[in-house]
Amino acid sequence: MLATSFAPYALPGFLVAALGFGLLRPGTEPALRRWLAVVVAGSVLGAGFHAALLVPAYAGEHATGRPDLVVMNLNLRKGHADAEKAVALARREHAQLVVLEEVTPGELSRLHAAGITTTLPYEAGSAGSGGSGTVVFSVYPLGQVARVPLQHDGYRIAVAAPEPFWLVAVHVAQPLVGPGNWRADWSVLNQVVPALTGRPVMLVGDFNSTLDHRPVRNLLADGFADAARAANSGWQPTWPSTGLGLIAIDHVLTRGGYRSISTSTFHVPGSDHRALVARLAR
Numbered sequence: 001m002l003a004t005s006f007a008p009y010a011l012p013g014f015l016v017a018a019l020g021f022g023l024l025r026p027g028t029e030p031a032l033r034r035w036l037a038v039v040v041a042g043s044v045l046g047a048g049f050h051a052a053l054l055v056p057a058y059a060g061e062h063a064t065g066r067p068d069l070v071v072m073n074l075n076l077r078k079g080h081a082d083a084e085k086a087v088a089l090a091r092r093e094h095a096q097l098v099v100l101e102e103v104t105p106g107e108l109s110r111l112h113a114a115g116i117t118t119t120l121p122y123e124a125g126s127a128g129s130g131g132s133g134t135v136v137f138s139v140y141p142l143g144q145v146a147r148v149p150l151q152h153d154g155y156r157i158a159v160a161a162p163e164p165f166w167l168v169a170v171h172v173a174q175p176l177v178g179p180g181n182w183r184a185d186w187s188v189l190n191q192v193v194p195a196l197t198g199r200p201v202m203l204v205g206d207f208n209s210t211l212d213h214r215p216v217r218n219l220l221a222d223g224f225a226d227a228a229r230a231a232n233s234g235w236q237p238t239w240p241s242t243g244l245g246l247i248a249i250d251h252v253l254t255r256g257g258y259r260s261i262s263t264s265t266f267h268v269p270g271s272d273h274r275a276l277v278a279r280l281a282r
Contacts, residue, residue: 021035024071056120059094061260062231067279069161071227073254074100074268074275075171075206078130079104079273089266093277095120096139097159099204101171102154103133111135125155134205136169148192151181154205155191163257166196170205186215193219197269199256206250206273221252227278229253230260238274241267252278 037065073097074086077103090098098120103111108127117123120137124145134153136142141160148154151173159167168224168262170189173181186209191202203224209216211226220226228236228248237245247267250273258280 017269038183065261065281067261068163068282069258069280070095071096071202071204071278071280072275073100073204073206073250073252074098075101075250075271077271077273078102079107079133081107082187082269083107083110084114086268086271086275087111087116089268089275089277090116090137091119092278093264093266095277096161097167097204098137099167099169100135100137101133101169101206103127103129104129105133107135108135115139124157126153128153131171133237134169134171136167143190146214149188150185151178156196158199159202163200165200165202165257168192168196168201168203168205170203170207172206172208174208190218194277202258203251203253208249209253210247210249216251216253222255224253224255225260227254227260227280228263228276230254231262231278233263236263236265236276238265238276240272241274242272250274250276252276252280254280258282 023129040084040188071095072090076086086100096188098116102126107217116137120139122138122140122142123135125133125135127135132152132175135154136155136157138159142157143160144156146156148156148168150171152171154171155169157167157169159165167187172185172189176180194204200223203219207216211217211220211229228251237248238250239245239247252263261281263276265276265277268275
């Protein structure tokens with residue numbers, strides 16, 4: 001699982017290997033030169049393969065124009081994120097749907113004090129201890145709310161937007177701490193998602209999985225689109241929030257109805273994840 005998370009770094013690894021072994025060839029013994037030639041050729045082929053996989057993240061056609069729906073996701077790091085800054089970001093980006101993970105009761109109170117329901121009056125989900133709270137705020141009515149029994153809680157919600165859609169607010173267990181819980185959470189999602197019919201479906205949250213993990217690849221093969229990749233946003237890691245970031249584990253996945261125009265990530269003090277904002281068109 002850990003190696004899969006860092007699959008995007010295979011491309012520079014192959015390039016460095018090809019260059020390094022290529023520089024070693026002059027002056028070496030004939031038998032060793034032949035072996036090095038094979039290694040260089042394999043490295044070049046590997047680099048080409050991974051480059052082809054990364055092209056869709058940077059190039060291609062995507063939706064343009066004014067967004068019909070702006071979605072924001074943020075993991076609040078067990079309630080330690082700056083609630084006022086999170087609410088200010090949602091307002092500045094004109095977010096119409098905000099999905100928050102690791103919402104503690106105290107953090108939920110701070111979000112309310114910061115005025116999140118002034119612009120996002122509809123609320124679903126619940127706060128919890130540690131990393132278990134998941135809460136959704138929306139400008140559109142939220143109905144048919146049902147808890148999805150993930151390790152840290154998720155919710156299935158019918159969002160009454162101009163084009164209504166099913167939302168699944170996702171917080172998958174961290175695989176390195178408990179790989180069994182990670183697999184169990186994906187097993188639950190694999191039962192919940194296929195049952196959502198009759199309208200577009202949107203999965204939003206902290207997946208603790210990259211696009212290279214098999215469960216996410218299966219969703220993409222089943223017709224879901226990752227908003228960042230579909231918008232050709234390039235490399236947009238969401239964790240950790242400081243420095244250059246390493247991996248993209250927070251996602252907005254859509255199927256039917258909504259197409260991605262653009263995505264951006266933002267630092268929110270106190271969180272170890274970057275907020276992800278996706279601008280979508282119908």
